[in-house]
Amino acid sequence: MASRTRLCAFVVGALLFAAPSDVAAAPSAAERETARRHMDEGTAAMKTGEHRRALEAFSKAHEIMHVPTTGLAVAKAHLAAGHLVEAREAAVEVARTQKEAHEPAVFEKARDAARKIEAEVKGRIPSLKIKVKGGTASKVAVDDVDVPLPLIVEPVPVNPGKRVVTAKGTEGTEARVNVEVAEKESKEVELTLTWPTTADPTAKPTPAPTNDADKPQEKPKVLGFGNEDVASKGGRRAPLAEGLIWGGFAFGAVGIGVGAVTGLMTLGKASDVSQLCENNICAPSAQSDLDSATLLATVSTIAFGVGLAGIGAGVLGLAMPRQGETKGHAGLSIRPTLNGLGGTF
Incomplete structure (x- = not known):
């Protein structure tokens, strides 16, 4: 009897602690309405070919709902925008969502559609194999997205089109290469680390003039006729x-x-x-x-x-x-006087 009482108390306590988290995880009515509005906006943008705007709207809806249908919409928008890598990633996420009891049938249809997108896109994604020469790389990036250094020895999946590959060395050297890849293409990219032109350690400073003949001669300044520069007055x-x-x-x-x-x-x-x-x-x-x-x-x-x-x-x-203002002045200054022109050196 005592054991049964303890079991009942445990079950009730577990339900009490679990119930608030489930309620908190469920979107509110206002959030669901906001998600519907974002989905409608994204659908309209897809019809007009505004894929980036559609992606933004679908992503906002998915952040609220986190259901297979909103995730599938994100995957389709990425695919329409040419983001093959992101489209496959979103499709895999949808396909791996756990099936729940009493869920709408449309959720399972969304998983099936996501699996088809993942299988279709997988073979279309191009890749880059990056090689860095001239030193040890401390950072490698493709389109400003960092690539983990242990992975640069393997082909890096990228979206088709024009890509910018950059690398930075441990000693301050840099490298940059522009490359264009097509779908299904695998290409090698070689970056040679060099010193930036503004930080070349071998560059020698320009020697200073050694005598007055090498110095630029100052031209006489004619002042007093309304042409004085305010900055020249100290x-x-x-x-x-x-x-x-x-x-x-x-x-x-x-x-x-x-x-x-x-x-x-x-x-x-x-x-x-x-x-x-x-x-x-x-x-x-x-x-x-x-x-x-x-x-x-x-x-x-x-x-x-x-x-x-x-x-x-x-x-x-x-x-x-x-x-x-300096006390001395090297140069010639000419000013009008009552008797004509006067000058000082």
């Missing part, structure tokens, strides 16, 4: 130079302006004082105007001094080299 100015330029010229303008105004006012006061003075002897009433004239003259002198100093600072900022 990089940006340093913050100090920017400050000297903007601050210096600003102070210079203000200083000269104040100096000019106060200078004119000084002349006006001096004219008024001269009318009240005779033989350098001034009336007491002229003392105020005399003091004002003296003060204005002093302010004017100081303002002019500040203005000239500011202009000097601005000129200094302009003369400072830009960032990334």
Whole structure:
């Protein structure tokens, strides 16, 4: 009795653990509807000769359903597109699917059709026997699909048409061969590993010029006529130079302006004082105007001094080299001046 109870508990537990996986494996109603839509799209594309689009649609349906009918559709699309290798592989997969109880009869018909495709395509697939010379290959590929190195001594099945066979050596050498094969054809392909032209270890660097005569001569540049290249003016100015330029010229303008105004006012006061003075002897009433004239003259002198100093600072900022600009310059520069043309070396 106890053993029977334990057996029943085991069976019930097994069913409980197995049931969720079966339910999860079964496509939902929405997934089945999506698969039908992909199958209809693929069938329509096959009728119009759009084999690649049909293959994409059938593959999406097969990813959802994983049943013999969707797998057979994938095999037929590969075959129509000329993918003999993939068509046979898909047909073999369908033919080997396990028959289940109460499955639709169309599934067994799909297996029979897949077996016929596999038998018919098998003898049509061409092959390439690849030989690599000039070193040890670390990678061999056909149309960018890697071929396992142990298999390159055997004929490699490929699709008919134009194929690109490449190889890479362990030392960085390479080889590439374009080959065209027809159905049922078996062809040998020989690749010789060589150094790429950009990485030839035997290539010698171009010697540098040994004297000034071998160096290319720089042509004189004529500047100042609106043809200056912005890139030829160097990089940006340093913050100090920017400050000297903007601050210096600003102070210079203000200083000269104040100096000019106060200078004119000084002349006006001096004219008024001269009318009240005779033989350098001034009336007491002229003392105020005399003091004002003296003060204005002093302010004017100081303002002019500040203005000239500011202009000097601005000129200094302009003369400072830009960032990334070399101090020396080998070449001839010609610029227009007030008197004609001027040049520097």
